[in-house]
Amino acid sequence: MEEIVLGIGITALAGALATVAGAAEDTESDIGSQGDPNSQVQLAPQMGYIHRIFNKAISGEPPAYGAWCVIGAGVAWALMQINYNPALAIILGAVIAVFVQGIYCTSGYLGRTASLAKFQQPVYIDIIKSLTPVTMAHSFVAIFCTVAMCYLMATALHHPFALPLLGLVWGIALGAAGSATGNPFYGKERQYQNQKFGAGVPISASGNIVRYAEAGQRSSLDNGWFTTKFAGPASGICFGLIVFLELWRTVLFEKMMSGWGAIIMGIVLILIFTFIDRWIEVWGRKTYGPYGTTEEASS
Amino acid sequence: MSALGGAAAGGEGINPTGTVVGIVILLVSIAATYALGFSIIPLIGIIIGGALIGFGVHFVPVGGAPAAMGQAPGIATGVAMLAAGAGLAGLFGGAWAYEATGDFAVAIAGGAVGGGLMMAITCMMVNATYVFAMGIPAASGKVDKDPITGDTFPAYKSQGTEGHGLPFISFFGGVIGGLIAGLGGTLIYIELLEIYHVGLPAIMQADAAAIEPLAISMAGILAIGFFLVNAVLAAYNITGTIEGPHDPKFKRVPRAVIGCAVASAFCGFISMLIVLNTGM
Amino acid sequence: MTVKMEASEGGMPHNTLMIYGIVVAVVGTYLTYLNVVTGIAVFSFFGGIAAIAALWWGSDTIKHLCSYGLGTGVPSAGMVAFGSGAIAMIAGTKFGLASPIVTLILAAILGAVIGYIANSIINMNIPVMVTSLMEMAVVGAMTMLGFAAMCTGTFMFSGLVVGGMTLSMEPSAGAAGGAQTFLVTVLPEFAGSLIGGAALAVIFFLGAMALQHPFNACLGPNESQDRTLMLAIEVGFLSMFVVAVMSYAFLDLVSATVGVAISLIGWFYSYKQYIALSKRDAYDWLDAKPIREVGGDQ
Numbered sequence: 010m011e012e013i014v015l016g017i018g019i020t021a022l023a024g025a026l027a028t029v030a031g032a033a034e035d036t037e038s039d040i041g042s043q044g045d046p047n048s049q050v051q052l053a054p055q056m057g058y059i060h061r062i063f064n065k066a067i068s069g070e071p072p073a074y075g076a077w078c079v080i081g082a083g084v085a086w087a088l089m090q091i092n093y094n095p096a097l098a099i100i101l102g103a104v105i106a107v108f109v110q111g112i113y114c115t116s117g118y119l120g121r122t123a124s125l126a127k128f129q130q131p132v133y134i135d136i137i138k139s140l141t142p143v144t145m146a147h148s149f150v151a152i153f154c155t156v157a158m159c160y161l162m163a164t165a166l167h168h169p170f171a172l173p174l175l176g177l178v179w180g181i182a183l184g185a186a187g188s189a190t191g192n193p194f195y196g197k198e199r200q201y202q203n204q205k206f207g208a209g210v211p212i213s214a215s216g217n218i219v220r221y222a223e224a225g226q227r228s229s230l231d232n233g234w235f236t237t238k239f240a241g242p243a244s245g246i247c248f249g250l251i252v253f254l255e256l257w258r259t260v261l262f263e264k265m266m267s268g269w270g271a272i273i274m275g276i277v278l279i280l281i282f283t284f285i286d287r288w289i290e291v292w293g294r295k296t297y298g299p300y301g302t303t304e305e306a307s308s
Numbered sequence: 309m310s311a312l313g314g315a316a317a318g319g320e321g322i323n324p325t326g327t328v329v330g331i332v333i334l335l336v337s338i339a340a341t342y343a344l345g346f347s348i349i350p351l352i353g354i355i356i357g358g359a360l361i362g363f364g365v366h367f368v369p370v371g372g373a374p375a376a377m378g379q380a381p382g383i384a385t386g387v388a389m390l391a392a393g394a395g396l397a398g399l400f401g402g403a404w405a406y407e408a409t410g411d412f413a414v415a416i417a418g419g420a421v422g423g424g425l426m427m428a429i430t431c432m433m434v435n436a437t438y439v440f441a442m443g444i445p446a447a448s449g450k451v452d453k454d455p456i457t458g459d460t461f462p463a464y465k466s467q468g469t470e471g472h473g474l475p476f477i478s479f480f481g482g483v484i485g486g487l488i489a490g491l492g493g494t495l496i497y498i499e500l501l502e503i504y505h506v507g508l509p510a511i512m513q514a515d516a517a518a519i520e521p522l523a524i525s526m527a528g529i530l531a532i533g534f535f536l537v538n539a540v541l542a543a544y545n546i547t548g549t550i551e552g553p554h555d556p557k558f559k560r561v562p563r564a565v566i567g568c569a570v571a572s573a574f575c576g577f578i579s580m581l582i583v584l585n586t587g588m
Numbered sequence: 589m590t591v592k593m594e595a596s597e598g599g600m601p602h603n604t605l606m607i608y609g610i611v612v613a614v615v616g617t618y619l620t621y622l623n624v625v626t627g628i629a630v631f632s633f634f635g636g637i638a639a640i641a642a643l644w645w646g647s648d649t650i651k652h653l654c655s656y657g658l659g660t661g662v663p664s665a666g667m668v669a670f671g672s673g674a675i676a677m678i679a680g681t682k683f684g685l686a687s688p689i690v691t692l693i694l695a696a697i698l699g700a701v702i703g704y705i706a707n708s709i710i711n712m713n714i715p716v717m718v719t720s721l722m723e724m725a726v727v728g729a730m731t732m733l734g735f736a737a738m739c740t741g742t743f744m745f746s747g748l749v750v751g752g753m754t755l756s757m758e759p760s761a762g763a764a765g766g767a768q769t770f771l772v773t774v775l776p777e778f779a780g781s782l783i784g785g786a787a788l789a790v791i792f793f794l795g796a797m798a799l800q801h802p803f804n805a806c807l808g809p810n811e812s813q814d815r816t817l818m819l820a821i822e823v824g825f826l827s828m829f830v831v832a833v834m835s836y837a838f839l840d841l842v843s844a845t846v847g848v849a850i851s852l853i854g855w856f857y858s859y860k861q862y863i864a865l866s867k868r869d870a871y872d873w874l875d876a877k878p879i880r881e882v883g884g885d886q
Contacts, residue, residue: 045384048373051808059879066805068663068797071389076793080830083790087837090780105833112826112859113797116819117805119866123815124808129882131872169407170400171521171779171786174528177793178396182426185385185393190433192384196376198442207443209378211468226879239441247433251397251426258425259404259418268405268414275401275421279483282428286435286479287457290446293439293473299463326708333701388664512749514778521779522749525786529674532789536671537702543660545710567709574701575672578694581679582745 016260019165023158024253027183030154031248032241034074034183035191037147039199039240040140040233041065041114043073044188046196049218051121054130056216061133063140063229066117073113074155074184075177077148081106081156082176089172099160103153110152111145140229147233155179158252166256179252186248194240199232207297254278322563330570337573341580350499351576357495358538358572362564364488365391365542368427369478369552378472381448381551383434383482388536388543391489394430395535398423398490399497403528406498416494423490424483431474431482438473446473451554456480481552492538496572497531500579507583530579537575538568599813602648606723609645610692613638613730617688620737629741629843633850636831639734640824640854643795646727647802647820648813653720654803658712662807665724666800670792672698672721673728677736678783680729681745688743691729699725724799731795732788735831738847739791740782740838748782780837787834794830798823815865822862825855 037043042050043065050062067073085102089095115137122132159175162168168175200218201210222231258278262270334355341351368391371382383390402419409415438444447464448454449471454461457476465471474482504523509516545564550557616638622631646669654662676698680691703721706712714720737743778784802820806812832847839847867873 045373045376045386049377057882059882061879068666068800068804069386069389069661071385071393072663072667072793072797076797079790079793083787084830084833086785086787087834090785090837105830109826109830113801113823116801116822116859116862119863119870120802120805120815120819121808123866123869124806124810126810126869126871128809129871129880131874131877131880132866132870133874133877135874135876167407168400168404169521169524170403170528171525171784173789174525174532174786175400177532177789178400181389182393182397185390186426186430186433188385189383189390189430190437192376193378193434194437194441196373196384197378197444201377205466208466209444209469209472211466212374212379212470213468215377215379220879240437243433243437243441247429250429250433254425254429255397255401255422258421259401259408263405263408268409268411268418271405272414272417272421275418275425279421279424279428282425282432283479283483286428286432286474287476289432289435289439290459290473290476290479293435293445294459294464297443297445300466321711323708323711326704326711330705330709333704386661386664388660388667392667512746519778522781522784525784525788526678526749529783529786529789529792530678532792533671533674536667540660540664540668540671541702541706541710543664544658544706544712546660547658548660563710567705570709571702571705574698575675578679578698579675581694582682584682 013260016166019161020253020256020260023161023256024249026154026158027252028245028249030151030158030183031187032245033147033150033154034070034187035244036233036237036241037144037151038070038187039191039195039236040147040229041144042229042232043067044070045192046200049196049200049216052216053218054125054128058217058220059130060218060220061136061226061228062218062220063136064118064121065114065144066121067113069184070188071181071184074151074187075181077106077110077152078155078180078183079173079177080109081152082159083173085156085160086172095160099153099156102156103149106152107145107149110148111141114141114144136228143230143233151183155183166260182251183248186251187244190244190247191236191240195232195236199235208300327566330566334570334573337577341577344580344584346580350503351573351580353499354496354534354576355569355573357492357499358534359565359569360488360492360495361395361535361538362542362568363561364485364492365539366546366550366558366561366564367481367485367488367553368394369474369481370549372549374470378442378444379469380549381446381471381473381475381478382549383430383474387546387548387550388539391485391539392535394423394427394486395489395493395539396532397426398486399493399531402490402494403497412498415498416491419494420487420491423486427482427486431479435474435479444472446475447471448475448477448551448554450551450556455554477554478552493531493535496534497527500527500530503580503583511583511585526582534572534575537571541567541571602652605645605648609641612641613734614688614692616641617730617734617737617743620741620743623741629839630846632738632741632835632839632843633847635734635736635738635743636828636847636851639731639738639795640821640828642727642730642734643798643824644817644820646724646731646799647816649720649723649727650800651803651816652716656714656716662804663800666796668702668721669724669728669799670732670796672702672725673732674792676725677729677732680733681743681748684744688733691733692726695725695729696722699723727799728795731799732791735791735795735827736782736788738828739787739831739835741843749778749784750781782838790834791831794827798827810869812869815862815869818858818862818865822855822858825851825858829855
């Protein structure tokens with residue numbers, strides 16, 4: 010009984026850490042403009058729209074966060090092998106991972122922007138100086154929380170995988186959850202804020218991203234300010250739910266029916282989420298209704 | 309969609325010569341495994357697991373960059389890595405269940421459910437973002453009517469786009485894809501673990517209990533390697549984006565299943581060389 | 589990514605690059621054997637140099653492959669390279685002193701098979717597919733072998749699965765019995781080894797990121813080979829730094845510090861060079877200046 014109580018406590022803590030990690034991850038990737046929405050930042054100069062948005066051309070978020078979290082977890086693991094205190098080891102691991110992340114950010118911006126010389130997009134070096142520390146700070150939070158969560162899974166919940174492997178698995182899942190949930194909000198709502206609300210961006214508008222702010226010129230920091238209001242927390246909830254429910258169903262129901270309890274619970278959860286999803290879809294269709302006849306799809 | 313998609317993609321059909329050569333490679337891998345004195349049952353498991361991953365990736369609705377702008381339906385990220393996210397979350401659950409129960413069926417079912425749960429939550433949050441934050445209803449670009457719910461889409465598609473969000477068929481595809489990918493990944497992991505569990509103590513002359521962490525880590529790393537190879541091959545077959553099981557591209561699935569089976573057979577053969585006694 | 593992929597012409601021919609890459613990778617990996625010959629582990633950093641050479645060559649290969657348009661991003665090519673490379677590398681280390689050569693051959697065969705599958709079964713019909721995936725599997729395997737050799741001081745299976753060169757982590761010999769109990773190292777700690785602790789996963793992803801990043805970051809109409817390759821060296825040294833930090837768990841203090849120092853010096857130099865090359869290629873280099881409009885419907 011005591012073991013289960015401890016397990017539930019660890020599960021809740023891991024879920025909370027995952028929520029923070031998801032929120033920080035998405036905000037970081039929006040400030041840095043990473044992943045799929047970055048294709049528009051990349052495209053804008055080719056269409057004649059010179060901008061001052063960070064162009065962080067690292068791979069998509071899942072491999073990138075897989076790499077950062079595995080670096081954090083691996084360095085923490087190595088330091089724990091030489092008897093460092095786990096808390097200190099995880100912090101140092103996250104610091105080194107963030108250092109690597111920051112260098113990748115700057116080289117991504119410089120590389121892509123320099124390769125756009127043909128379209129007269131200059132390198133704004135102050136973007137690197139002012140925004141890289143911001144993305145590094147957010148990704149420190151994300152990496153630290155993920156590695157700490159993995160440490161809890163390995164030591165308190167006795168998952169068979171070693172810490173670096175857990176870091177890799179959950180880093181990729183973190184990036185997948187964050188990019189899936191957060192990308193449309195940054196890509197559509199923020200980059201194309203000048204387009205109609207409640208409709209997709211017409212393909213003909215591609216590249217015409219918003220480059221000016223209320224006053225002055227939009228910097229990527231403004232994008233973080235905007236996306237933390239929905240995309241960040243939503244990504245946090247997404248990743249938090251994944252981690253929490255995955256642990257919860259195992260910790261509580263593993264012992265029932267020689268292991269099948271956890272699986273039945275998982276299927277029940279999938280059905281619940283399917284139901285919620287269908288409800289959201291129907292709600293959207295009913296509330297917003299079809300687009301007007303003048304806006305009939307042209308394709 | 310992007311400059312990357314298209315041009316290089318081959319036709320829809322199956323290349324007979326390539327397929328025959330592939331099947332020969334597969335059979336040679338099995339024969340070589342047998343000739344070296346290993347049991348071929350684990351290799352068969354690995355082949356099935358690889359084919360399942362290749363099959364499962366095709367269900368996952370991925371829209372890539374256009375999805376991030378609400379220009380195309382699907383999840384706005386890369387196909388291989390989203391599948392990897394789901395499959396590895398499944399692997400996490402499956403490995404844990406295998407450790408706790410030691411039951412093969414429970415473990416692979418646990419892996420499948422882990423992957424499916426991850427995709428169910430992710431797909432639900434994608435729709436929540438589209439509907440609640442962006443005011444955009446889900447609409448498919450490839451079909452006019454949802455094969456499951458019967459919803460019609462043309463009126464719900466905004467101007468100048470190919471659809472957006474995740475219609476129910478895509479959600480369903482995502483969950484099935486997560487289930488199958490998680491199942492395949494866990495199957496590969498368990499088969500590799502069995503090989504190393506028996507093989508490593510023999511070649512290292514060590515106690516089986518002491519070597520357990522090594523067997524788990526090695527099987528885990530290699531399972532991720534297998535997963536990435538198979539998922540990327542499937543992604544190459546999809547050429548970027550797919551909406552789910554209703555997408556015409558889904559018809560290409562036999563190629564990926566054959567390709568992933570052959571790749572897994574050969575990779576599985578190489579990974580068995582680790583426990584071959586070379587006397588060193 | 590919507591930008592058009594245009595591989596730059598000119599510069600060093602790919603085959604020359606490949607030969608340099610293979611030779612330095614193999615020789616560098618073998619130089620870590622000096623650890624065994626001399627009995628001190630300070631030569632481990634040669635493994636990192638070998639890995640950087642492999643990455644340097646691989647980033648050029650990826651450029652040739654991806655200029656055909658794969659339908660999915662550049663990063664996936666790095667993933668398939670290291671997925672197959674990991675399998676070949678772990679199997680290859682089984683062969684004692686011949687390990688680097690065997691790893692290379694195994695990876696080449698594995699890469700060729702996967703390339704054939706992609707090209708003929710999946711019907712991608714890209715002329716360079718088989719050779720490119722073959723090269724990339726070799727790059728993946730050699731990078732992992734090099735970094736693993738740097739981290740643990742050896743490229744042999746037993747060294748990668750059983751602790752490191754410093755096996756003095758067993759404090760159980762504290763009893764006042766006899767001194768001979770200390771010699772019993774037959775109880776190795778598998779969980780504390782590079783593969784047993786899954787630290788190889790770190791090398792796996794460090795390498796996969798470092799392989800795809802140079803071309804992914806530099807692609808565009810004004811991509812130039814020397815800048816891309818300099819970025820490959822820069823991320824190589826950066827990855828080497830992480831591996832060097834991890835090697836504190838396996839090597840003695842001096843050897844690991846030598847690795848950290850070399851990687852930081854190399855990284856700093858190549859990063860400066862990369863910034864200089866970016867400055868050369870950029871349209872303009874502005875600090876806190878407004879957007880300059882060139883067109884659009886402003």
